[in-house]
Amino acid sequence: MVNKSSKILKFRRIGVITVLAVYFLILVGGIVRSTGSGMGCPDWPKCFGSWVPPTNVNQLPEDYLEVYKEQRIVKNQRLAGYLEKAGFDKVAAYIFSHPSQYTETEFNATKTWIEYLNRLVGAAIGILIFLTVLYAVPFLKSDPPVFYLALISFILVGIEGWLGSIVVSTNLLPITITIHMALALILVALLQFTVVRVAERDSPATLPVSNKLKWIIWIVLVATFGQIILGTQIREEIDLIAFTLGDAQRDKWIENLGTDFYIHRSFSIALAAMHIYMAYLLYKLKDVRIRRWTNIMLAILVAEIAFGIILSYFAMPPVMQPLHLLFATLLFGAQFMILIIYHYATKQAYKKTVAIV
Numbered sequence: 139m140v141n142k143s144s145k146i147l148k149f150r151r152i153g154v155i156t157v158l159a160v161y162f163l164i165l166v167g168g169i170v171r172s173t174g175s176g177m178g179c180p181d182w183p184k185c186f187g188s189w190v191p192p193t194n195v196n197q198l199p200e201d202y203l204e205v206y207k208e209q210r211i212v213k214n215q216r217l218a219g220y221l222e223k224a225g226f227d228k229v230a231a232y233i234f235s236h237p238s239q240y241t242e243t244e245f246n247a248t249k250t251w252i253e254y255l256n257r258l259v260g261a262a263i264g265i266l267i268f269l270t271v272l273y274a275v276p277f278l279k280s281d282p283p284v285f286y287l288a289l290i291s292f293i294l295v296g297i298e299g300w301l302g303s304i305v306v307s308t309n310l311l312p313i314t315i316t317i318h319m320a321l322a323l324i325l326v327a328l329l330q331f332t333v334v335r336v337a338e339r340d341s342p343a344t345l346p347v348s349n350k351l352k353w354i355i356w357i358v359l360v361a362t363f364g365q366i367i368l369g370t371q372i373r374e375e376i377d378l379i380a381f382t383l384g385d386a387q388r389d390k391w392i393e394n395l396g397t398d399f400y401i402h403r404s405f406s407i408a409l410a411a412m413h414i415y416m417a418y419l420l421y422k423l424k425d426v427r428i429r430r431w432t433n434i435m436l437a438i439l440v441a442e443i444a445f446g447i448i449l450s451y452f453a454m455p456p457v458m459q460p461l462h463l464l465f466a467t468l469l470f471g472a473q474f475m476i477l478i479i480y481h482y483a484t485k486q487a488y489k490k491t492v493a494i495v
Contacts, residue, residue, distance in 0.1 A: 146336050149273045149284070153333035156266040157471075160326050163259045164467050167322075168460025170256050171373060174380075177243040178253030180206035182303040186245075191254050195245045203244065214308060260299065267292045270329070277336070287332040294325050319370045323363060323467060327474050334475065338482035345428070345483040351419050355480065358412050359473045365409055366466045368402050373463075375399075376454070389453040406446060413439050420476065427479055435472040441465050 170176055179185035186192055186202070199205065221227075243249075267288070274288035298321050305314045372395065379394045392399070413436065420432045445462040448455060 145276050149270075149277070149336050150333055152266065152270050152273050153329060153336070156263065156270050157326065157329045157333060159259070159263050159266055160322070160329065161464065161467065161471070163256070163263055164322060164326075165460055165464045166256045166259050168463035170252055171377075171463075172456045172459035173249060173252055174377075175246075175249035175252040175256075177306070178246065178249035178251070179257070179306065180243065181209060182306045183257070183299075185250065185254050185257070191250045192245070193247050193251075195247075198245060210306075210308075217304065257302075260302065264292075264295050264299065267295050267329075270332075274332070281336070284332055284336055287328055287335075291325060291328045291332065294321060294328065297321065298325065315374060316367060316370045320363075320367055323366065323470055326467065326471055330471060330474055331478055334478045334482070338479060345423055345425055345480065347484045348419075351416075352477075352480065352484070354412075354416050354419065355473065355477045358409070358416050359470070359477060361405075361409055361412065362466070362470050362473060365402065365405060366470060368398060368405075369463075369466065372399050372402055373459075391454055392450060403446070403450065406443065410439065410443060425483070428476060428483075431472055431476045431479065435469065435476065438465055438469045438472055442469055 170178075179191060181187060186198060186206075192198060218231075271285070271288045271292050274285040277284040298318065301314065301318050301321065305318055308314055375395060375398065376391055379391050380388075383390055383394070417432050417436055420428050423429075442462065442465040445458050445465060449458050449462055452458075
């Protein structure tokens with residue numbers, strides 16, 4: 139029994155650290171976007187051909203812009219070839235028709251080191267998830283899904299790393315950034331589910347089974363996921379507007395956005411109402427853990443709405459952009475925590491009912 143408790147405690151500890159690290163990476167990624175540092179390193183996995191990036195443009199060859207542009211084009215040609223063989227001709231053509239890959243960003247030490255920090259955090263998370271897999275090995279006999287979920291998370295991090303290289307080689311091609319964000323959310327969900335499963339699977343706590351409530355939680359969760367993805371696409375649109383208008387006309391960025399922005403803004407009202415109704419149903423359960431996470435969810439929601447209002451009406455302050463992204467993912471994470479806890483609590487209730495019958 140002691141060994142089992144120790145095993146669970148160790149896994150939960152490394153799992154929680156890993157989840158927090160992923161959220162931190164999302165924050166750093168938001169800082170990268172808001173500061174325009176995405177191409178601070180024009181190659182991958184190295185940065186300007188070195189594991190430790192330069193601090194001055196004098197450390198680079200005079201023709202570095204052309205050198206790294208050519209390297210990216212060659213890599214993209216190889217990628218397009220694979221896509222064409224797989225039958226994705228239109229995607230391959232889109233990569234080469236997009237003007238971004240022919241534009242090279244001039245060296246900026248600050249942006250280079252921001253992007254480099256982003257990569258270091260990503261590498262650290264890869265190590266943490268590898269440790270999570272190792273700590274999950276003892277569960278292979280008692281609870282195999284824990285190990286396999288941890289393993290899938292590790293594989294997903296590898297895919298994220300590869301996709302990160304594609305983001306760089308295509309010079310922040312819009313669709314690649316959206317996919318990158320979607321996979322990050324899936325990674326967070328997988329890790330959270332794995333960590334909670336270890337603690338909750340044999341929990342004696344019971345809650346009444348309500349398919350209605352479970353469906354509502356799922357609907358809010360999926361709606362939030364969609365809202366985040368739509369927000370990512372709007373961010374891509376803002377990048378193009380910012381490139382055209384420049385930072386001096388920051389107050390005009392919002393008015394130049396298309397329909398997606400107004401859908402995103404309007405849907406946030408509906409999403410807030412959905413959260414309030416879901417919270418009402420959750421509070422009726424009178425469960426301490428559910429109540430705690432519902433409070434956290436609502437607090438995050440209020441902060442997220444505030445950040446959105448500031449971004450919309452105060453010329454998109456740079457500091458608000460990464461916070462808006464971070465709190466959106468935290469909101470998604472809180473919802474998913476509620477779903478997992480409720481799932482296992484009602485599962486126990488269901489088992490108890492069946493046993494009585």
